[in-house]
Amino acid sequence: MTLSQERILATAIPGPRSQELQARKVAAVSAGVGTTLPVYVERAGGGILRDVDGNQLIDFGSGIAVTTVGNAAPRVVEAVQRQVADFTHTCFMVTPYEEYIQVCEKLAELTPGSHEKRSALFNSGAEAVENAVKVARHHTGRDAVVVFDHAYHGRTNLTMALTAKNMPYKHGFGPFAGEIYRAPMAYPYRWPGGAEACADEAFEAFVNTVHAQVGEDQCAAVLIEPIQGEGGFIVPPPGWLPRVAEWCRDNGILFIADEIQTGFARTGDWFACDHEGVVPDLVTTAKGMAGGLPLAAVTGRADVMDSVHVGGLGGTYGGNPVACAAALAAIETMEAEDLPARARAIEAAFVPRLRAIADRHPDRVGEIRGRGAMLAVELVSDGPGRTPDAALAGAVHRACSAQGLVTLTCGTFGNVFRFLPPLAIGDDLLSEGLDIFEAAFDAAASGKVD
Incomplete structure (x- = not known):
């Protein structure tokens, strides 16, 4: 794989070239077509998305569960x-x-x-x-x-x-x-x-x-x-x-x-x-x-x-x-490559880390659920009260984006953080991505980021 499997932050996210393209998008594309993270990708593979500004982002979304084998699988x-x-x-x-x-x-x-x-x-x-x-x-x-x-x-x-x-x-x-x-x-x-x-x-x-x-x-x-x-x-x-x-x-x-x-x-x-x-x-x-x-x-x-x-x-x-x-x-x-087994291995890597976050923030993590490499954390504002907290989900998402981690939210109430990494992603990137998510969650849950 010629695309290096490492996170690189060459500019702020989004960078100047992506901002230029976003201005063109606004002028040419219907406003009804939204964009979760306006970072424009020029190359991708494994667990990395490289944008037009030279940033390399860790991909925990797989284009919404599409690039299971990676964005440019050789076969x-x-x-x-x-x-x-x-x-x-x-x-x-x-x-x-x-x-x-x-x-x-x-x-x-x-x-x-x-x-x-x-x-x-x-x-x-x-x-x-x-x-x-x-x-x-x-x-x-x-x-x-x-x-x-x-x-x-x-x-x-x-x-x-x-x-x-x-x-x-x-x-x-x-x-x-x-x-x-x-x-x-x-x-x-x-x-x-x-x-x-x-x-x-x-x-x-x-x-x-x-x-x-x-x-x-x-x-x-x-x-x-x-x-x-x-x-x-x-x-x-x-x-x-x-x-x-x-x-x-x-x-x-x-x-x-x-x-x-x-x-x-x-x-x-x-x-x-x-x-x-x-x-x-x-x-x-x-x-x-x-x-x-x-x-x-x-x-x-x-x-x-x-x-x-x-x-x-x-x-x-x-x-x-x-x-x-x-x-x-x-x-x-x-x-x-026995990717069903790889999905189970990703679950085994994710769940203990997510449970550790839940242990630190029992009033903010309502439930950890999912199976394989389709996992989620439901966020709440009051623990046993189970009030959905979409604002917290949004704050964590923005903090992850700023650090070069592509994430997705979902849920009827907008309060669920979902993880859909490519099954081609390496263990080092999984661990680094979880480090970023953990730091973002800790900061957002304590009110240190908006």
Whole structure:
């Protein structure tokens, strides 16, 4: 790797060149497209982002869980260069190509369950979710779709309806698609009856919601992130997800797992559903699958996927050959380097450090949660009172940014700090990044930074 794996602060963050580019961005790009950290990247790899001012930042965000194998993984680079030289597009629906089939074969092999499967490829996670809902409705002949509090499924009209959070994702963009119903999420930290009661009470609440508001025989699908992403990295209690999947099977309802953020080694398994042996009828994937190139998929039971009429699924760019080549190379990298194990090692490195912070600030750290290299800290202002503290999350984020650590926040209340480092990151950078986060947290919690 030619990009040195070290943090370098050559200027203030952001530097003068980035500030110039940000002024051009404001003049040319819609104000609706936000920027978390206006540092303009010119090169990246491993765990480092190098900006136009010569700063090298440690990456704890992976472009929101996309660059799992790194920003310039050698196998991905070679595969993309080779494919670009061959051809960039023909449209699989017009004149197909082998790379699309190879990706679908790999998805059949890796996704949960040993049953016969089929896949269709798309461009983005939102497209995958939309098409999973289309397939479910077509197969079942039913209209209703059940989702959960705190869910995030995308920014298109249908996926905005599926997403729970209003600002910034839904505000002012309605009316939204109909026949979407929302059930309480099994959120142990904030469950009214307490974490110990969450599994049973949340399952009962889910069943009652579907029965009362939808009717089991009207429900096409239940759609859920096995670990919720934007909603706050919410991990349901053990046993809850398998019970929901089993209840769906018993009632002829398709169980759709949105593994767009959790899939492809991120949580320490190939897919988050694998942790409890849950086998979805349909699974949506994107993000980490293709090493940074836009590719998404719906994979599911062969009888369900094949029930759609010819021409009912597709899209001009869906399964682009360059993106498919990148995905095959990224998956090869994940297998060759055992990246699920790497994700578990990252969890083992992070959790003791985060617990030490919680021990020092018991009234500010509500919960540490997550799995693998998908971890989070929920911040509160009053300990047992559990009042969300978005201001503290923002202060820590700004302090980390100033020291060259790229971080992300999330959560319905904006108070969750999330960690999504590339699985290609080295241990030294992980440790240094945690040092920066720890110092930023200590300073912000004591009021030393705004």
